[in-house]
Amino acid sequence: MGPHCSCCQHRMLLAVWLALLVLHGHMLAAAQSSSKLSDQLLKKYLSNDELVAWMDEFIHKCSHMSRKYSIGKSARGAELWVLEISDKPGVQEAEPHFKYVGNMHGNEPSGRMLLPQLAEWLCANYNSTDTARRVVDHMHTHLLVTMNPDGFAARKRANGNHVDLNRNFPDPVELHSSEQMEQPLPNAEPETIAMMKWTLDTPFVASANLHEGAIVANYPFDGYPDHSQKLTGQRHPAPDDKAFQFFAKLYAKKHAFMAASKEFPDGITNGAQWYPVYGGMQDWNYVAAKCMAITLELSEAKWRPEGHLQALWEENREALVALPLAASLGGISGTVVSAADGSPLPATVMLDGIAWNTSARLPTGYFNRPAAPGVYTVRVVHPGYQPASAAVTVPEDGSGVVSDFTLVNSMAAAAAEGAAPASRERVASC
Numbered sequence: 148m149g150p151h152c153s154c155c156q157h158r159m160l161l162a163v164w165l166a167l168l169v170l171h172g173h174m175l176a177a178a179q180s181s182s183k184l185s186d187q188l189l190k191k192y193l194s195n196d197e198l199v200a201w202m203d204e205f206i207h208k209c210s211h212m213s214r215k216y217s218i219g220k221s222a223r224g225a226e227l228w229v230l231e232i233s234d235k236p237g238v239q240e241a242e243p244h245f246k247y248v249g250n251m252h253g254n255e256p257s258g259r260m261l262l263p264q265l266a267e268w269l270c271a272n273y274n275s276t277d278t279a280r281r282v283v284d285h286m287h288t289h290l291l292v293t294m295n296p297d298g299f300a301a302r303k304r305a306n307g308n309h310v311d312l313n314r315n316f317p318d319p320v321e322l323h324s325s326e327q328m329e330q331p332l333p334n335a336e337p338e339t340i341a342m343m344k345w346t347l348d349t350p351f352v353a354s355a356n357l358h359e360g361a362i363v364a365n366y367p368f369d370g371y372p373d374h375s376q377k378l379t380g381q382r383h384p385a386p387d388d389k390a391f392q393f394f395a396k397l398y399a400k401k402h403a404f405m406a407a408s409k410e411f412p413d414g415i416t417n418g419a420q421w422y423p424v425y426g427g428m429q430d431w432n433y434v435a436a437k438c439m440a441i442t443l444e445l446s447e448a449k450w451r452p453e454g455h456l457q458a459l460w461e462e463n464r465e466a467l468v469a470l471p472l473a474a475s476l477g478g479i480s481g482t483v484v485s486a487a488d489g490s491p492l493p494a495t496v497m498l499d500g501i502a503w504n505t506s507a508r509l510p511t512g513y514f515n516r517p518a519a520p521g522v523y524t525v526r527v528v529h530p531g532y533q534p535a536s537a538a539v540t541v542p543e544d545g546s547g548v549v550s551d552f553t554l555v556n557s558m559a560a561a562a563a564e565g566a567a568p569a570s571r572e573r574v575a576s577c
């Protein structure tokens with residue numbers, strides 16, 4: 148080959164090499180952008196597939212504090228993924244569980260971006276911020292980022308079967324026994340059935356559900372005892388009205404401007420007072436699953452432009468962190484065990500004057516009762532054991548109060564009582 152041809156070859160090789168270099172650069176850039184979905188959370192609405200990919204990316208990055216699990220499938224077969232945030236995800240501990248639910252209505256998508264961003268914030272701030280560390284280390288936070296992926300894909304309120312999921316739950320006004328409340332209705336949608344099973348199976352103490360269409364924190368009850376649909380403006384307070392108002396006000400206060408609402412005093416409303424809803428998820432959580440639930444309306448307009456997501460996050464960031472902490476760690480907690488052998492008991496835990504109760508859970512015997520700051524009498528009962536009670540003060544600073552109970556077996560107590568007078572008689576006769 149002559150020198151001319153050799154030069155040609157060199158030029159060609161150089162051109163090929165340069166082309167490969169450019170191609171490699173493009174591939175690298177593409178790989179980098181697709182592997183950084185976290186950077187896009189506040190820039191666009193991720194598709195359902197992208198959201199799952201983001202979750203995998205997050206778990207890879209923050210493996211020490213997260214896991215994902217599915218609670219079932221949507222009407223059109225999309226997996227309903229939950230991201231659990233905790234220093235021991237998936238482990239049964241004597242710690243409270245809290246859940247956030249986003250995108251229940253398909254055309255209210257801000258929650259499906261705010262909740263992933265909350266996870267990112269917790270991971271990024273774990274080593275530097277006390278609140279992030281408390282959320283991760285002392286409780287389990289479960290994020291169902293989209294409850295209605297089919298509705299999101301269709302940009303519609305309802306699910307894939309055209310059903311409004313927030314009217315699809317057993318309602319305490321219509322059904323009274325706990326057995327009835329735990330059974331999905333005959334017309335229950337797959338998302339509703341999955342949500343009910345998940346909520347009943349997990350020891351959630353509190354929950355919040357993210358919506359759009361107003362700016363307000365809404366608390367139970369959503370309906371009236373007479374099933375009235377009239378807009379009367381009357382409140383229908385739940386037994387835990389004080390606690391619900393406290394948590395709703397807390398969210399509104401920590402939000403950038405919710406508490407300054409002109410329409411809703413303090414940025415909160417009783418559900419029925421605003422407009423009655425029956426078959427909603429909020430009241431079902433409270434009555435059937437013993438989970439104190441509120442509903443957060445985060446934007447007047449639905450499906451805000453993607454350019455607003457960053458601002459929506461800034462408006463809600465502090466509140467999204469403060470609510471789980473206050474509801475999960477700011478109330479009354481403790482364990483209930485048997486005096487005989489220290490074994491944990493699934494006892495019923497009540498507060499005097501409040502017609503609602505929760506229970507200690509096995510295998511730990513741990514109970515957690517969300518409560519507003521104040522003085523309470525805690526009463527603990529379990530079949531075959533003598534009841535016990537304690538006066539507690541829930542402090543204002545959100546640190547909560549611990550009240551442990553050791554229950555005495557009724558038979559043992561009766562035997563001890565029977566023995567005691569005899570022993571006193573003997574003492575007296577001496």
Ligand SMILES: [Zn+2]
Nearest residue numbers: 252255358359
């Ligand atoms: Zn909604």
